[in-house]
Structure formats: structure tokens, C-alpha cells
Amino acid sequence: MNPKLKLLAEGQGGVFSRGQAADCGYTPGQIHDRIRDGRWQRIRYGQYAEAADLSHLTPWDQQGQKHRRLVHAVMNSMRPGSVAVSHQSALALHGVTLWGLDLAEVHLSRLDRHRGGRIAGVRHHRGKLTEADLTVVGRLPATTVSRALFEMACTSSFEAAVISADAVRRDHPISTDVEQRLLEATEFWPGSATARAALQFSNPLSESVGESRLRVLMQNHGLPTPLLQVAFTDADGFVGRVDFYFPDLRTVVEFDGLVKYAGATSESLVQEKLREDRLRALGLQVVRITWADLDHPARVVARIRQAFARS
Template identity: 85%
Template sequence: MNPKLKLLADGQGGVYSRGQAADSGYTPGQIHDRIQDGRWERIRYGQYAEAVDLSHLAPWDQQGLKHRRLVHAVLNSMRPGTVAVSHQSALALHGVPLWGVDLSEVHLSRLDRHRGGRIAGVRHHRGKLTAADLALVGHLPVTTVPRALFEMACTSTFEAAVVSADAVRRHHPIAEPELQRLLDVTEFWPGSPTARSALDFSDPLSESVGESRLRVLMHTHGLPAPMLQVVFTDADGFVARVDFYFPSERTVVEFDGLGKYAGASSEALIQEKLREDRLRALGLQVVRITWADLQDPARLIATIRKAFARA
């Protein structure tokens, strides 16, 4: 990409229009060739971006990046001042993890008198936004993190809402006056009970999408509430900080995450084995959960209950 178009694209989330490419010196033939050979990818009609390899990213991060590009493509073709990015689209721009929500369409809240509804893959919302509800991400108008979280949580599942609420509480703490304001504003919104339940259940100590999903699953199946990020020591000092600890059941549950030990050295694997042995020496049961385990909730819960029984 030539420097002029790269500079422009960098300010637009990597996205640029056909017209902007032409203004930067690309002929129609050059544009066509770059699309055909895969150097450029079509994000939306008339909007493009350089192709990037996302294979190193977690699935939700891949989806988030693709959605952010789609948001920029939509806004790049709209008149400034008419909309603010909202709902999960705003959370994506704010960098909040998303899981289990529909990212196939861009969500916008109207700042003008335009009607709501779905048009060409864009969901237009009508709602009263105040200055307290609006922020900027780069040059794009968006709803604030707290407002966007409420918007998304009112239109999603409890699990999806908890995943984002945990991350918001961890990285974007909501001041009590703002929280109360939004609770009042959204009191009679469809889906507000789900949003409120998710916020009540959320915990900033839940450190990843996988941990949040596992916590919801354990709650849904009636397990006691675990303690999060508990530190254990023995006579030799620090042993571990564990993801979940059930004190009455003397059981530790660890979420291994996406490829946590993939490519790990033999030394790292030995250290992890020693860590687990030291936890067991403290009289603890240790259960390891992976992403694959989340696909079979009944078996996962049975495994944890068996550890409770052994303890």
C-alpha cells in the first residue's frame, strides 16, 4: 500500500473506500488486481482493507477485529454527525471482549430523526442519548463503555452479558453514580432483567472469556460459588494463584485456556506438574478444564462433583 493510502487507512481502522484508493493514485485495474489476488479484501460494498493473517488470534478476537473493520466501513460511507456506534459494535471498538453475540451486523444509534430498523446489514436504533452516553474512539462517535454494556446485555443471553460485564468491571470500572443512572434509564427496557442479573453476577476477578463462561456454567448447574484468584502457599513459600477455589469442598478448578501449554518447553511442563503436586500435597483436589470441556457441560460438572466427593 502506498504511503498516502496507508496513512488514511490507519486513521480509519485499516479501512478505505474505492474512491479514497483512487484519490491516492490507484488505477481501477490496480484496485481490481489487488482484490483478485487477495492482497485487499472487501469489507463492504466499495470499502476495502489489506488482508491480514488472524490465525494467531483467539476466535473471539478474530471476530472482534473483523467487526471493527466492518464498523469503520459502515461509518466511512455515512454522513458525519448522524449516528453513534452502539451496543456490541461500540464494545468492540472499546476493546471489550465479546462472546456469543451476533456480530454479523453493525449497531448504530441515531443522532438524527432517521427511523430505526435494519438496512443493508446495519441495525439502526432509536433512543435518547445524552452527552453522558457518548464518547469518541479515535474519530468515531460511540456510546460509552457502560452504556454500550447495558445496550448489549439487554439484547443478549446471560452468558454473553457476563463475559463482557466481567471484562468491563476488570478494565473499565463503572462509577456508582453512573451505574445507578443507567439502571434507572434502562429499568423498563426489554431484556433489562437479564442485564441486571449479569451485572450482579459479574466479577472483575474473572480474567478471561473462558473463566467467565466456566463460572456461568458452574452457577447454572447449581455448584456453590467459588472464590476467585486465591493464592496458596506451603512451607517453601508461594505455590500458586488458582482460578477457582471451593473451600468447603477443598477443590481447585483451573481453566487452562486456549492452547495454554501448546508448544511449551519440557521444563515448563515439569514446573506445572510440580505446582499441581504441591497443591495436592495441601490436601486439595485439582480439576483442569479446557475449551473442549465446555462443549459437554454435563460431563464437566460431573467431573467437578467427583472431585468434591473425593475431597
């Protein structure tokens, strides 16, 4: 990509239009060749980006990155001042973790009198946005993190809402005043009960998608509420910080995501085993849950309850 087009694309989330490529000196044939050989990717009709290797990212982060490009591609064709990026699309722009959501559509909130609805893969929303609800992300008008979270949580599953709410609580803390204002503004929205429940359940100490999903699973099956990120020591000093601890039942539950051990050495795995042995020596039951286990909730709950019984 020539320097002129590269600089232009960098200001648009990596995305550029066919017309912009032509203005920067590319002929129709050159554009066609770059798309055909994979150097450029078609993001949306008439909108392109350089090919990017996302294999080092988690599946949900790959989806988030692709969605951000799609958002920029859509906004490149919108009339300035007519819309703001909203809902999960705004959360993606803000870099908030998304899981369990349909990211095929871009969500926009109208700032003009245009009607809502779905048009060409874009979901247009009608709603009252105040100045406090709006910000700018990467030169794009968008709803704030807190507003976008409420918007998304009212239209998603409880699990998906908790995952993003945990991430927002952790990385973009919401003030009490802002939360109260949004609770009042969304009180009668469809799905507001799910949003409220997810926000109340959210916890900034949840450090990953897997931990958030496991918390929801345990809560759905009526397990006691665990403490999160509890540190343990023994006679030799610091043992480690565990994901979940049930103090009354002397049980530790750890979530082992596949990402956690990506590229892990045999030495690090041995150290993890020794850490677990030291936890058991403290009289604790230790249960390890993996991504694959989350597909079998009853089995997960049975293992945890068995640990409770042993304790």
C-alpha cells in the same frame, strides 16, 4: 499501499473506500488486481483494507478485529453526526472481549430523526442518548463502554453478557454513579432483567472467556459460589494462584484454555504438573477443565461434585 492511502487508512481503522484509493492514485485496474491477488480485502461494498494475518489471535479476538473493520467501513458511508456506534459494535471499538454474539451486523444508534431497523447489514437503533452516554473512539462517535455494555446485555444471552461484563469490570471499571444511572435508564428495556443479572454476577477477577463461561456453567448447575484467583503457599513458598477455590470443600478448579499452552515448552508443562502436585499435597482436590469439556456441562459438574465428595 502508497504512503498517502496508508496514512488515510490508519485514521479509519485500516479501512478506505474505493473513491479514496482513486484519489490517492490507484486506477480501477490496480484496485481490481489488489483485490484479486489478496493484497486488499473487501470489507463491505466499496470499502477495503489491507489483508491482515490474524492467526495469532483467539477466534473471538479475530472476530472482534474483523468487526471493528466492518464498523469503520459502515461509518465511512454515513453522514457525519447522524449516528453513533453502539451495542456490541461500540464494545468492539473499545476493545472489550466479545463472545457468543452475532457480529455480522453493525449496530448504530440514531442521533437524528431517522427511523430504526435493519438496512443493508446495519442495525439502526432509536433511543435517547445524553452527552454522558457518548464518546469518541478512533475518530468515531460511539456510546461509552458502560452504555454499550448495558445495550448489548439487554439483547444477548446471559452467558455472552457475563463474558463482556467481566471484561469491562476488569479493564474499564464502572463507577457506582454511572451504573446506577444506567440501571434507571434501562429499567423498562426489553432484556433488562438479563442485563441486571449478568452485571450482578460479573466479576473483575475472571481473567478469560473460558473462566467466565465456566463460572456461568457452575452457577447454572447450582454449585456453590467459588472464590477467584486465590494464592496458595507451602513450606517452600509460593505455589500458585488458582482460578476457582471452594474453601469449605477444599477443592480447586482450574480452567485450561487451549490458548494458555500455545507455544508452551515441555519444561513449562512439567512445572505446571509440579504445581498441581504441590496443591494436592496441601490436601486440596484439583479439577482441570478444558474448552472441550465446556461442551459437556453435566460431565463437568459431575467431576466437580466427585471432587467435593472426595474432600
